[in-house]
Amino acid sequence: MVKDVLLYKWPIAVIPERRMRSPEVRAAVNETVAALTAWSIGVASEGVGPEMGFMGESLAGTDREGLIGQPLAFGWRACYFAFKGDLKARHEVHCLRRYYQCNRFCDRCLALQGSKCPTPMDFRNISDDAAWPLTCIDHSTYLHLDQECLTPWLKVPGFNFLSITYDYMHNFYLGTARDLVGSAIKVFVDHGLVGDPGTKSMDEMLCLVHRRMRSVCRENGVPLPCKPNLTMANIGGEDGYFSMGTRFKAAHIKTMVWWVAKESERLAAPSNEPLLNVLAVCAYGLQRCTEVMDLASVVLTKEEAEEASESLHLHLRCYFWLASYFYLRRKMLFKVRCKTHYNFHIAQDIKNYQLNAALFHTFQEESFLGKLKCIAVRCHGKTCTKRLFQRYLLCLAVFLEDLGRTTRKVG
Numbered sequence: 001m002v003k004d005v006l007l008y009k010w011p012i013a014v015i016p017e018r019r020m021r022s023p024e025v026r027a028a029v030n031e032t033v034a035a036l037t038a039w040s041i042g043v044a045s046e047g048v049g050p051e052m053g054f055m056g057e058s059l060a061g062t063d064r065e066g067l068i069g070q071p072l073a074f075g076w077r078a079c080y081f082a083f084k085g086d087l088k089a090r091h092e093v094h095c096l097r098r099y100y101q102c103n104r105f106c107d108r109c110l111a112l113q114g115s116k117c118p119t120p121m122d123f124r125n126i127s128d129d130a131a132w133p134l135t136c137i138d139h140s141t142y143l144h145l146d147q148e149c150l151t152p153w154l155k156v157p158g159f160n161f162l163s164i165t166y167d168y169m170h171n172f173y174l175g176t177a178r179d180l181v182g183s184a185i186k187v188f189v190d191h192g193l194v195g196d197p198g199t200k201s202m203d204e205m206l207c208l209v210h211r212r213m214r215s216v217c218r219e220n221g222v223p224l225p226c227k228p229n230l231t232m233a234n235i236g237g238e239d240g241y242f243s244m245g246t247r248f249k250a251a252h253i254k255t256m257v258w259w260v261a262k263e264s265e266r267l268a269a270p271s272n273e274p275l276l277n278v279l280a281v282c283a284y285g286l287q288r289c290t291e292v293m294d295l296a297s298v299v300l301t302k303e304e305a306e307e308a309s310e311s312l313h314l315h316l317r318c319y320f321w322l323a324s325y326f327y328l329r330r331k332m333l334f335k336v337r338c339k340t341h342y343n344f345h346i347a348q349d350i351k352n353y354q355l356n357a358a359l360f361h362t363f364q365e366e367s368f369l370g371k372l373k374c375i376a377v378r379c380h381g382k383t384c385t386k387r388l389f390q391r392y393l394l395c396l397a398v399f400l401e402d403l404g405r406t407t408r409k410v411g
């Protein structure tokens with residue numbers, strides 16, 4: 001089985017938007033990338049080699065001349081399925097007017113953020129009188145509502161506004177789960193998980209928590225690296241809220257959510273304290289949804305989709321309860337972010353489409369970008385794109401040679 005992500009992904013354009021000269025250049029680049037993607041998907045969906053190139057150029061005398069009119073992949077054809085990327089890519093590529101830095105921050109509904117928004121439209125309002133759940137936008141509504149600023153991806157055959165997916169990894173493991181784990185650790189310390197609070201400094205307590213976390217993970221066969229250490233410097237967020245720092249990767253956070261679910265259940269069982277019980281249900285809801293998706297196939301059964309969606313809803317409702325509990329006590333725990341709201345849409349999408357949200361993880365894409373970055377930083381800025389592709393092809397050649405040798409040895 002081929003494991004290296006370099007072998008099955010291909011870069012089309014690697015240019016940060018902020019480095020482009022002007023808004024016009026930016027718009028033209030987005031337009032061209034979308035047109036190229038549309039052309040490529042158009043050809044791939046027909047399944048035969050095109051008569052001319054993307055720019056209308058003749059293929060005579062090139063390697064592609066022999067492919068004209070010939071089946072490209074033994075009769076298999078491809079089609080557009082979904083767009084995935086992080087929140088920044090989502091709003092930059094699709095020119096979304098409503099994104100995380102705006103008061104009207106959600107492209108999928110008309111929820112509002114900010115201190116002055118009316119209560120029924122406030123995204124933090126999840127009670128029965130909330131009005132924002134009634135304002136969800138579908139593809140045809142999007143075409144009317146945002147007609148002055150539509151995405152260039154409308155050219156892509158099969159594109160639908162609802163197929164711009166949310167990324168489960170960024171929204172949970174690099175988003176709200178960071179806040180959940182960081183805040184839960186503070187709650188555990190305050191409830192004496194590793195000894196009487198107040199007898200030691202917070203850093204010493206965190207060191208004991210980390211040791212305990214690793215030992216529980218080891219006993220259950222779940223690997224958790226010893227670095228980075230758990231200290232106040234990397235769990236006290238910049239804004240004062242408890243949240244795991246960026247040195248902890250998505251895979252660490254995923255394991256830590258499992259640990260929080262296990263530990264909070266153990267702490268909650270003998271007590272009747274609502275806080276610990278709600279925290280246990282909150283962590284269990286997220287962990288259960290992750291488990292359903294890790295064990296299920298690409299398309300979920302109706303029961304799996306309902307269970308995953310309901311678990312996420314349960315997790316979110318408990319998370320809001322915890323946020324409000326600590327807000328009233330003026331403690332900076334369980335921060336509510338835009339991502340917390342987007343997670344409601346993820347939960348709804350799982351139920352509506354019965355597709356495994358793991359399909360829209362960007363673990364591999366992040367790893368792919370990291371590898372491209374490793375190549376790009378060794379190239380001169382002026383010839384970066386050319387050198388990047390040359391070195392990338394060289395890498396592929398080395399991989400294929402190694403693979404060929406291994407296969408010959410096995411054979």
Ligand SMILES: [Zn+2]
Pocket residue numbers: 106107108109110111341342345
């Ligand atoms: Zn929304």
